[in-house]
Amino acid sequence: MDIKEYFHRVSLTNSGPPSLSSLRELHRHHVHSIPIESLSIHSGEKIILDISWMYNKIVVRRRGGFCYENNGLFLWVLQQLGYQTQVLSSMVRNRKNGIYGPPFDHMILVVNLEGRRWICDVGYGEALVEPFPLEAGWEEEQDNGVYHLLVEGDEWYMEKKEENGWRSLYKFTLEERTFEDFRDMCEYHQTSPSSIFVQKSLCSLQLPHERLTYIGRQLITTEYTKGGEIVKTIRKLTDEEIPGLLRDKFGIVLSGKLIPKDEDIVIPKTHQSDSSSKLDLNAYLQRIGIADYMAISKMPSLSTLRTIHRHHVFSVPFESLSMHSGEKIIFNIGWIYEKIVLRKRGGFCFENNGLFLWVLQQLGYQPRVLSSRVRIKVTDVYEPPHSHMILTVELEGRRWLCDVGLGDGIIEPIPLEAGWEGEQDNGVYRLQVEDEWHLQKKEDKVWNSLYKFNLEERTFEDFRERCEHYQTSPNSFFVQKSFCSLHFPHGKLTYIGRRLITTEYTKGGGSVKTTKELTEEEIPALLKDKFGIVLSGKLTPKED
Known part of the structure; x- marks a missing residue:
């Protein structure tokens, strides 16, 4: 250079x-x-x-x-x-x-x-x-x-x-x-x-006291006068005129064929004021159905931890819809907050547990980040390290495992103790320790491992590479299937591809499933009515 x-x-x-x-x-x-x-x-x-x-x-x-x-x-x-x-x-x-x-x-x-x-x-x-x-x-x-x-x-x-x-x-x-x-x-x-650069083909050049702007099929000339006033003139363009205009007015010759575009920018759905870009704990609590900060204990406690864990799981879906509607997931807590809290979306584990990590820190807990490896049911093979993020909290003389980012996971924190076994709304779980810790769930009287992990502390940043992998790899479950899953007391709703699956849990770890076939036209309304989700881009249903 x-x-x-x-x-x-x-x-x-x-x-x-x-x-x-x-x-x-x-x-x-x-x-x-x-x-x-x-x-x-x-x-x-x-x-x-x-x-x-x-x-x-x-x-x-x-x-x-x-x-x-x-x-x-x-x-x-x-x-x-x-x-x-x-x-x-x-x-x-x-x-x-x-x-x-x-x-x-x-x-x-x-x-x-x-x-x-x-x-x-x-x-x-x-x-x-x-x-x-x-x-x-x-x-x-x-x-x-x-x-x-x-x-x-x-x-x-x-x-x-x-x-x-x-x-x-x-x-x-x-x-x-x-x-x-x-x-x-x-x-x-x-x-x-949501990006202006995606929705509009544009080129703008500042000149002394005026600005030239090409956008879509228009050339806009803006003249500036004293005191900040402006005068605009607009000229319509044909597709054939655009390459010559870009060359003559902006000095640009493109190496590829330009596709002119001037669409409305997709504005994220939010009721927040223009100060909403700051991360606000109260806004998160309202998102999960807790009226305000005063409604929960100001001091870290097991009852408060159980409350917010349970409310999060019942309010925020586990979903891969970003990958199938043209949205890039950004590995940044501010972006994740904007997506889940302001736009009322869900996410996969890095998003849900990443946001929950921030919440626990704001409430005075001292959470630790652990890496786990999810078990693939079909092959009985575990994913690579950092395939799933989980959290632990030390509280009242015990350690507690928190996980709001697994579609088939726990509803409330569980004690991080070898051999622990307990029943929650959605099934019976236990923790087994062999070479590593295994979180298992009872299904038809058989214990199946959900994931395994060790107690080596990690950082949020350690999961960046896997977050990118799960959005792009053809081997990723999130790429192969458009899905959205949300727990409710003693049950779970799951949209996947062109189906809606309702799972009702019975005592002792049993379950009853019903499936409804969907047309592509039905899916947007279903996502809105059942999961509270309105996508900013067009969804392409997928279940490979």
Whole structure:
């Protein structure tokens, strides 16, 4: 990678030593030369979170990119030039519903220079042309509008002036991140129906006092006037006109055939206010049917642990629907919280037990994470390590196994004691210790192992690779079958493929099952009525 080639790309001959004037010139030239665009997603190209790949795309192939690409490349440039840089995570506000995106939704940079801190952001279509002082209450007019920084608690809000007042673009904290932290959200924005980059083929370039935006089959010209006012003109395009327009207006020639797209963005279902992006314990408790924090003991206790475990299992489904409706599962507690609590979805073990881990920590418990290996019934073979996440809690002189993330698992915590046996609403369980610990369930008077584990403590992060594997591998149960399972007292509902299975449990570990065949048209309503789930993408039923 050659910094001189970057200068040529942004129409600069050179850049002097670190200074505010040099930083301003560099930022402005980047914004005026390199588009914000999602064209890779609509022309068959995978975006790779790698600086050398981005350099090749933007500098050598003279393309643009979204925030991770533009700000990722700009980070490299600033580091090459000797600037002191920091990477921050921000959350973009949806204009339609006021909800902020998940953590790592947008990358921004901060530069320490001449005794002040400056926000740099060359990766947002309607934001800064020049660096902006990171100072509470700062207001400034730039070529494309008037901006303002608002601070509430530890959160900073970048706002832009419009006719009806200030509009928040995104919010952020000052916690330093790394470029690598954005890998999952880079993948999410290429695959999720909630991503503007998936729903719209777009390309936007800031020019002095105006912005050109291609989107779908339109070219929008936005002229900025003094005080933040704008004038827009729209020109309709045919498919045949688009390649020439991209070449002439944006300097872009695609290597693959572009499929124009301008669909409505799928907005996650939520009743929360625009402050809902913060993880809120009360919102979780309401999600599982507990009125508020005051309804449970403020001190860790076995009765409280049993209550929240039971409520979670009866409220939050075990499901693989993301894999069959175009949604990437992001291995991040903030994203999982947004999915399960705000969008009222379920998840597989890493999601359910990952969220439950956070809940227990918030309530003052000291949970430990363990790795278990699930037994495949058909082959009697155990999955590899980290195939299933479980939790333990030390409480009242005993250790307790917690697991809200297995479709056929326990309803309440069980004592982590060799030889323990007990009956719950959905069957009889026991713990056997041989070379490892085995959680077993009695079925037709026979003990079958559900999974085995040892007591070596793990971390949530240890399960990242298996989370990815279970979403992509053709050998994954979650990939092979679209399913959703939810316990109720003494029974379980299971949707799978094109069937609904109702299981009623009888005393001593027996069960009675009934099956109803479904048409594809019936499935969305069934998921809504029986499981409380409304998907953001179209479900493809599957049972291989």
